[in-house]
Amino acid sequence: MTAERLPNILELTPLDATFREHPHQVLDKLRSRCPVYREEAAGTYFLTRYADVRATVSDLEMWRDPLRAEEAAVFQRRMLENSAPGETRAETTSILSLDDPDHARIRQPLARALYARVAKGRKNVERIVDVALDHLVDEPAFDLMARFCVPIPIDVIAVILGVDHERLSEFRDWSEGVIQGLNPFRTAAQTVHLERARPALTDYFTEMLERRRKQPQDDLFSDMTRLQAEGLPISDAELRINLSALLVGGNLTTTDLIGNAIRLLLKNPNELAKLRANPGIINAVVEEVLRYEPPVDITSRIASRDIEVSGCPIKAGQSILVSLRGANRDPEIFSEPHRFDVTRKHRPHLAFGGGAHICIGAPLARMEAQIAIMRLFDRFPDLLLCDPDEAPEWRTLPFFRGLQHLKVRAG
Ligand code: HEM
Incomplete structure (x- = not known):
């Protein structure tokens, strides 16, 4: 085994078939070697x-x-966006890739406004989930990804932002295009999609900022234009890029959390039975899904000074990718890490990263997943996988873990 070469970066992403099917064989071996x-x-x-x-x-x-x-x-630097003359860094990239002081200046007020919207948005999420379920009731079998997991987060974030309902299908297309910005290995066709989607989203957001400034509504666009009018130092370009980061960051990830959760529960009837017997554990169920099958595989940092990690020197300016998926299955922290156990006592997972950049959407994602899972099993108590023996078909976007399809029967 020692003679075996270590995986290259592509072999640590779902673009590689072995990693896609058995990521933990690869990650466990790497962690121990x-x-x-x-x-x-x-x-x-x-x-x-x-x-x-x-x-x-x-x-x-x-x-x-x-x-x-x-x-x-080179891997990190491929993520760099092109900036136009006269644009500042904070106008060309969202908080995801910004450092302080810009990161704190933008993230803090945005997070406060978003958390307040999430706290009063529960009814909206319940309504959106119920509407998606209403469309499924008369169908004996359906693809849960396309019909349930994909539309819910888009509709939810759209309501929070204040996006017009009739523009939702365009939004889906744009957000799928813009997320290719996270794909360093995108194909020419995906680049075309990205380049078409980005200006379309920017134009729509420009129009929204104008409209909400003139006529505020009960939404996040209005919250942010109000704060801006009250003196918050944030430009329109900064607002646009960060509000679209919520749309993009929140869609695919939450879709995958819900999809991964439903698949795991259907594959593990004993765990589903625990939830049915005690719906109060839904919070623990979602946390165990986040540990066991996190939708985002990695995040990254750049060393700001010379450091040592487990005795290995890393120099200032060097890139560090961290495997959230690998960390979540580390046997030093989690007993029987490869067992999906919704009543596990200790599960301080890292699915949302940590520190200053910890996912800003975590409270929203958790709420959506909890509501979606509970209501789906309430409405379809006998839900089954169409073919329980079929191998899951994972998406091939690097660093995201989600299903292409999830075919289920109502019972
Ligand atoms: C299950 C769903 C989600 C997962 C697994 C997830 C995961 C992550 C991770 C791993 C990071 C990087 C954290 C770090 O580097 O330490 C992140 C950042 C971020 N996420 Fe999420 N996310 C989810 C849902 C959402 C939602 C619903 C939104 C928007 C409403 C969102 C918006 C963002 C933004 C804007 C950042 C950048 C924050 C910063 O750098 O300050 N995410 N997310």
Whole structure:
């Protein structure tokens, strides 16, 4: 085994068939052989041990902006967006890739406004889930991804933002296009989609900012234009890019959380039975899905100073990818890590990352998943997989873990 070569970066993504089907065989082996792995071709470290991943994402001095990565960090630097003359960094990239002081200046008020919207949005989520279920009641079998998991997060974030209902299908198309910005291995066709979607979304958001400034409504666009009018130092370009980051960041990820959860519960009837016997554990169920099958595989940081990770030196400017998926199955932290156990006592998973960049949408994703799962099983108590022996077909977007299809029968 020692003679076996270590995987390259592509072999650590769902673009590789072995990783797609058996990611934990690859990650477990890497964690035990080389937990602080330097992938030279991509110019990055790749961490798989829970303690290292947690310490890295929680380190508030680490950088996030790929611009600060050394030239050799080719993987990180492929993420760099082209900026037009006169545009500042904060106008060309969302909080996802910004460092302080811009990160804190934009994230703090946005997070406050978003959390307030989420806190009063429960009824909307319930309504949206119920409407999606109403469309399914007379159908004996359906693809749960296309009919339930995909539309719900888009509709929810659209309502929070204040997007017009009649523009929803365009939104789906645009957000699918824009998410290709996260795909460093995108094809020419995906790049075309990205380039078509991005200006369309920008135009629509420009129009929304204008309309809400003139006539505020009960939505996040209005919250942010009001704060801006009250003196919050944030430009229209910054608002546009960050509000669209909510749309893009929230859609596919939450879709995958719901899809992964339903599949796991249907594949593990004993765990589903525990939920049915005690619906009060829905919170624990969603947390165990986030640990066991996190929708986002990795996140990244750039070392802001020379550091040591588990005894390995990493220099300032070097890129560090952290495997959230690998950390979540580290046997040093989780007993029987490969067992899906909704009543597990200790599950401090890292599915939402950590530190200053911890997912801003986590409370929303959790709420949506909890409501979607409960209501689906209430409405379809005898739900079954159409073919329980069929291997799952995973999407091939790097670093996301989600199903292409989830074919189910009403019972
Ligand atoms: C299950 C669903 C989701 C998962 C697994 C997920 C995962 C993540 C992860 C791993 C990060 C990077 C954290 C880090 O580097 O430490 C992140 C950041 C982010 N997420 Fe999520 N996310 C989800 C849902 C959402 C939703 C619903 C939204 C929007 C409403 C959202 C918006 C964002 C944004 C804007 C960031 C950047 C935050 C920053 O850098 O300050 N995500 N998410």
